[in-house]
Amino acid sequence: DQQVKQNSPSLSVQEGRISILNCDYTNSMFDYFLWYKKYPAEGPTFLISISSIKDKNEDGRFTVFLNKSAKHLSLHIVPSQPGDSAVYFCAASIISGYALNFGKGTSLLVTP
Amino acid sequence: GAVVSQHPSRVICKSGTSVKIECRSLDFQATTMFWYRQFPKQSLMLMATSNEGSKATYEQGVEKDKFLINHASLTLSTLTVTSAHPEDSSFYICSARGEAVVQQFFGPGTRLTVL
Numbered sequence: 729d730q731q732v733k734q735n736s737p738s739l740s741v742q743e744g745r746i747s748i749l750n751c752d753y754t755n756s757m758f759d760y761f762l763w764y765k766k767y768p769a770e771g772p773t774f775l776i777s778i779s780s781i782k783d784k785n786e787d788g789r790f791t792v793f794l795n796k797s798a799k800h801l802s803l804h805i806v807p808s809q810p811g812d813s814a815v816y817f818c819a820a821s822i823i824s825g826y827a828l829n830f831g832k833g834t835s836l837l838v839t840p
Numbered sequence: 841g842a843v844v845s846q847h848p849s850r851v852i853c854k855s856g857t858s859v860k861i862e863c864r865s866l867d868f869q870a871t872t873m874f875w876y877r878q879f880p881k882q883s884l885m886l887m888a889t890s891n892e893g894s895k896a897t898y899e900q901g902v903e904k905d906k907f908l909i910n911h912a913s914l915t916l917s918t919l920t921v922t923s924a925h926p927e928d929s930s931f932y933i934c935s936a937r938g939e940a941v942v943q944q945f946f947g948p949g950t951r952l953t954v955l
Binding site for chain 1: 884935945949
């Protein structure tokens with residue numbers, strides 16, 4: 729049963745514009761959320777995270793928003809760059825357990 | 841960030857043989873290591889969690905006798921796929937986590953192809 733869902737398998741955005749990647753979860757016990765970036769045939773690379781006590785975390789061009797009541801989080805990339813083209817995975821964890829539950833990923837393509 | 845390596849990066853084997861994949865944390869002590877599997881166009885699926893010096897905890901549906909995990913030290917975990925079959929062909933990724941840290945650092949993955 730998929731507890732973390734990324735309903736958009738792909739997204740195409742023009743360079744310089746904002747990319748918004750969405751993620752929904754079903755388990756209300758999740759209290760830590762992460763975004764990973766993955767290139768083909770490579771392991772995921774950590775991008776940004778947020779704990780359930782916050783609703784926003786920003787790191788340079790990347791901002792993650794968390795709406796606990798809606799069990800929804802999103803990753804904003806602005807401005808988008810061609811090098812951002814990759815698959816982005818949303819992951820959630822119950823801190824005490826530490827195991828990560830991943831969504832299926834969203835493939836982002838940033839076009840020049 | 842911390843570095844996690846995997847070896848081999850790619851392996852092709854015949855059906856019925858066993859394959860061992862190593863996962864090493866190069867610059868930190870990994871109290872917990874995780875093994876994931878990713879089929880094409882699918883998500884990363886957790887197979888098992890292992891803590892150094894103790895038996896691995898397997899996720900539902902993962903055969904512990906087929907996927908042997910050994911976490912013998914704080915820097916090394918191995919996954920052995922025993923009697924591999926074509927349906928075991930997948931991308932296997934390990935991750936490692938230090939003590940009292942949620943973030944996991946991932947290895948580059950191992951592409952297993954069973955003929």
